[in-house]
Amino acid sequence: MPRHFDPALINDPFGDPGLYVDLVFARRALLFDLGDLSPLAPRKILRVSDAFVTHRHMDHFAGFDQLLRQLIGREKTIRIYGPAGLIGAVEHKLNAYSWNLIQGYEGHLIFRAAEIDKVGSVTSAEFSSRARFERFDAGTNQSDDGLLLQEPGLQIRSAFLDHGEPVLGFAIEERAHVNVWRNKIEAMGLSIGPWLRAFKEATLRGARDDSLIEVAWHDPSPGRAAHLPLGYLKKEIMKITGGRKIAYAVDCSFTDSNIEKIVRLAKDADILFIEATFLDSDAELAKARHHLTARQAGTIGRLAGAKRLVTLHHSPRYKGKGQALIDEAQAAFTGG
Numbered sequence: 042m043p044r045h046f047d048p049a050l051i052n053d054p055f056g057d058p059g060l061y062v063d064l065v066f067a068r069r070a071l072l073f074d075l076g077d078l079s080p081l082a083p084r085k086i087l088r089v090s091d092a093f094v095t096h097r098h099m100d101h102f103a104g105f106d107q108l109l110r111q112l113i114g115r116e117k118t119i120r121i122y123g124p125a126g127l128i129g130a131v132e133h134k135l136n137a138y139s140w141n142l143i144q145g146y147e148g149h150l151i152f153r154a155a156e157i158d159k160v161g162s163v164t165s166a167e168f169s170s171r172a173r174f175e176r177f178d179a180g181t182n183q184s185d186d187g188l189l190l191q192e193p194g195l196q197i198r199s200a201f202l203d204h205g206e207p208v209l210g211f212a213i214e215e216r217a218h219v220n221v222w223r224n225k226i227e228a229m230g231l232s233i234g235p236w237l238r239a240f241k242e243a244t245l246r247g248a249r250d251d252s253l254i255e256v257a258w259h260d261p262s263p264g265r266a267a268h269l270p271l272g273y274l275k276k277e278i279m280k281i282t283g284g285r286k287i288a289y290a291v292d293c294s295f296t297d298s299n300i301e302k303i304v305r306l307a308k309d310a311d312i313l314f315i316e317a318t319f320l321d322s323d324a325e326l327a328k329a330r331h332h333l334t335a336r337q338a339g340t341i342g343r344l345a346g347a348k349r350l351v352t353l354h355h356s357p358r359y360k361g362k363g364q365a366l367i368d369e370a371q372a373a374f375t376g377g
């Protein structure tokens with residue numbers, strides 16, 4: 042179960058956008074966008090279990106070939122998610138090569154592609170090396186609130202943004218766990234026992250702080266309370282682990298609808314990775330190209346209440362002036 046994310050941009054902010062999220066304890070990784078993947082060592086690419094594609098402009102999808110090149114011949118299933126049209130795109134990419142000798146390869150490589158449309162229908166298809174990457178449709182189901190992946194410790198949600206064409210933004214959330222400090226429990230004279238489960242359940246369901254939890258004492262001498270208030274126990278023995286959130290939003294314009302959707306997706310995120318393509322002095326150009334300015338990116342981060350803002354996808358016109366983009370975004374982010 043992943044308890045720890047380690048997110049890192051794949052390229053420098055002037056390079057293709059892309060985020061590599063190592064799920065350290067799960068010994069796997071997630072990829073956001075398939076632009077230029079060449080900075081990723083092969084062992085890092087082999088760790089990728091799921092890739093999320095915002096849209097199919099080349100700087101976000103051309104790296105599919107690099108992924109394929111590294112994985113071919115491997116025993117591996119990789120899931121790829123993206124907006125409507127993704128399955129056809131994966132099919133065309135795979136169809137570009139001839140696979141007459143692929144059946145002699147030992148490793149069985151499977152791509153599972155899933156595309157989501159604007160009403161939340163998720164359609165899936167599978168491409169297996171054993172079938173020369175022929176397409177097998179795997180049905181359609183309905184996603185709840187853009188949810189693309191849900192596992193016991195992790196969930197990934199998406200939202201449609203407008204970039205002149207539909208683009209997905211993503212949020213990666215780790216489930217929080219309520220744990221307890223055993224040493225503190227013992228120091229208080231309480232014993233470790235089944236009552237702790239009731240305590241954790243009450244905490245997770247948001248019970249009132251004055252609700253009483255039945256406790257067990259190490260030495261149940263008379264006069265010791267059989268119940269203690271939840272709020273007191275939370276203060277003394279509770280330890281919350283995990284619950285981190287990361288959001289990734291690129292290629293969209295500064296419209297009310299986009300702002301609202303990114304703010305919702307990135308609400309209280311620990312880190313918001315967001316494009317800062319133009320300087321605000323070129324806001325007209327940003328609007329025409331359906332991109333954000335650095336100032337707009339910072340404003341969105343502040344509205345979302347994100348704890349940290351990392352900007353990417355700088356336009357090459359500002360080469361050598363990257364710090365100006367970063368400074369502009371951070372000033373708007375901190376409200377300066």
Ligand SMILES: [Zn+2]
Binds near residue numbers: 100101292
């Ligand atoms: Zn782009």
